[in-house]
Amino acid sequence: MSNLNDHLKSAAPFSETEREAVYRAIFSRRDVRSQFTERHIEEHILMRLLTAAHHAPSVGFMQPWNFIVIADRDIKGRMRTAFDRANAEAVKMFPEDRRTPYSALKLQGITEAPVNLCITCDRSRGGPVVLGRTHAPDMDLYSTVCAVQNLWLAARAEGIGVGWVSIFREADVRQVLNLPPEVIPVAYLCLGYVDVLYDMPELAVKGWGQRLPLDDLVFRDGWGLTLKK
Amino acid sequence: MSNLNDHLKSAAPFSETEREAVYRAIFSRRDVRSQFTERHIEEHILMRLLTAAHHAPSVGFMQPWNFIVIADRDIKGRMRTAFDRANAEAVKMFPEDRRTPYSALKLQGITEAPVNLCITCDRSRGGPVVLGRTHAPDMDLYSTVCAVQNLWLAARAEGIGVGWVSIFREADVRQVLNLPPEVIPVAYLCLGYVDVLYDMPELAVKGWGQRLPLDDLVFRDGWGLTLKK
Numbered sequence: 001m002s003n004l005n006d007h008l009k010s011a012a013p014f015s016e017t018e019r020e021a022v023y024r025a026i027f028s029r030r031d032v033r034s035q036f037t038e039r040h041i042e043e044h045i046l047m048r049l050l051t052a053a054h055h056a057p058s059v060g061f062m063q064p065w066n067f068i069v070i071a072d073r074d075i076k077g078r079m080r081t082a083f084d085r086a087n088a089e090a091v092k093m094f095p096e097d098r099r100t101p102y103s104a105l106k107l108q109g110i111t112e113a114p115v116n117l118c119i120t121c122d123r124s125r126g127g128p129v130v131l132g133r134t135h136a137p138d139m140d141l142y143s144t145v146c147a148v149q150n151l152w153l154a155a156r157a158e159g160i161g162v163g164w165v166s167i168f169r170e171a172d173v174r175q176v177l178n179l180p181p182e183v184i185p186v187a188y189l190c191l192g193y194v195d196v197l198y199d200m201p202e203l204a205v206k207g208w209g210q211r212l213p214l215d216d217l218v219f220r221d222g223w224g225l226t227l228k229k
Numbered sequence: 230m231s232n233l234n235d236h237l238k239s240a241a242p243f244s245e246t247e248r249e250a251v252y253r254a255i256f257s258r259r260d261v262r263s264q265f266t267e268r269h270i271e272e273h274i275l276m277r278l279l280t281a282a283h284h285a286p287s288v289g290f291m292q293p294w295n296f297i298v299i300a301d302r303d304i305k306g307r308m309r310t311a312f313d314r315a316n317a318e319a320v321k322m323f324p325e326d327r328r329t330p331y332s333a334l335k336l337q338g339i340t341e342a343p344v345n346l347c348i349t350c351d352r353s354r355g356g357p358v359v360l361g362r363t364h365a366p367d368m369d370l371y372s373t374v375c376a377v378q379n380l381w382l383a384a385r386a387e388g389i390g391v392g393w394v395s396i397f398r399e400a401d402v403r404q405v406l407n408l409p410p411e412v413i414p415v416a417y418l419c420l421g422y423v424d425v426l427y428d429m430p431e432l433a434v435k436g437w438g439q440r441l442p443l444d445d446l447v448f449r450d451g452w453g454l455t456l457k458k
Contacts, residue, residue, distance in 0.1 A: 220298050
């Protein structure tokens with residue numbers, strides 16, 4: 001084993017320009033359903049995004065993710081059919097006064113997006129005992145979500161929009177993508193270059209919901225306790 | 230409702246400098262246990278990090294998260310005790326030949342970090358039916374993890390290290406932080422300024438595990454299918 005200290009490097013704050021770039025990615029990232037252009041995503045750009053995802057934190061360095069890149073029109077078509085079936089079930093779950101506004105929302109861009117990407121979690125990776133997962137078995141799923149968010153922010157910087165589609169019966173996703181039982185489909189993403197994005201979440205633009213005040217969500221030293229002023 | 234198109238703004242790729250900053254945050258982010266300095270985290274910097282977290286994607290714009298900021302020494306001490314109890318259980322779960330290396334790892338910096346932060350998920354927020362959660366009930370937990378990763382990357386840009394501690398009995402976390410039953414403690418994070426970081430994951434530096442080759446994790450159009458070359 002090499003000297004540990006050889007691996008410790010200076011970790012200064014970023015320059016103001018660099019820091020602003022990180023915040024711009026975070027604040028201008030959107031969940032895209034309608035703005036995809038037809039422009040092809042080059043393989044080396046796609047691999048940059050997957051490399052970003054692969055550098056997410058993972059519990060016990062488990063790296064439980066796989067990346068299923070979907071470009072095939074037939075597979076996309078079957079996923080679109082799976083979405084339509086689940087969404088027809090979803091609309092009926094809402095109170096009557098929400099069904100019309102719900103149905104007016106576009107909630108996926110599966111066939112328009114040049115690339116679909118399923119990020120999965122292999123719950124068996126790393127064997128029966130994984131460091132950090134001994135008391136929190138879902139940490140592998142959470143690690144996989146960190147990979148999703150890394151990719152989403154990198155995509156924003158590349159001018160690529162990402163939409164997360166979650167309205168599927170899991171059994172349909174498993175069947176179309178031929179997933180083994182120990183593998184969970186954590187995120188089904190649609191990717192494509194965008195020329196425009198909304199300046200706030202689409203569900204806010206369309207009046208479905210609004211951003212909560214941050215101050216209401218911050219507690220100090222325990223649930224429900226606010227800052228003494 | 231305002232004209233939807235008024236909210237569509239140009240979304241060009243970032244400049245090369247900006248893009249590199251986003252990737253630098255992603256690639257140089259570390260799970261920190263030992264490098265925290267005592268430097269105080271100013272309130273406005275902390276709020277910048279929480280604002281970044283609050284701009285994560287959330288299913289149906291549910292925003293299920295709360296942020297419990299912990300500075301109190303007594304609360305930190307109780308969390309440290311909870312960690313020690315769980316970690317004593319954890320070590321016994323490993324095969325005998327892994328117990329000594331496991332015990333040599335430092336897996337938390339609870340009392341050294343100036344700020345601890347518990348990011349929770351309120352599963353009841355948004356009522357009984359949430360858009361996008363109808364078929365995937367764990368999407369609220371995944372949204373909360375996206376908030377964690379946003380904060381982690383923003384912190385890197387600010388020169389602040391973050392460590393995610395997952396070795397607790399959940400009941401202990403609930404008791405110390407007084408969480409209501411519908412609220413899940415998704416992530417317990419330690420935050421503090423750092424002067425140095427490892428140039429690769431600490432578990433790789435210390436020989437616990439190594440990064441998997443990305444190419445082995447990428448499939449095309451279905452599980453197990455690799456790119457035709």
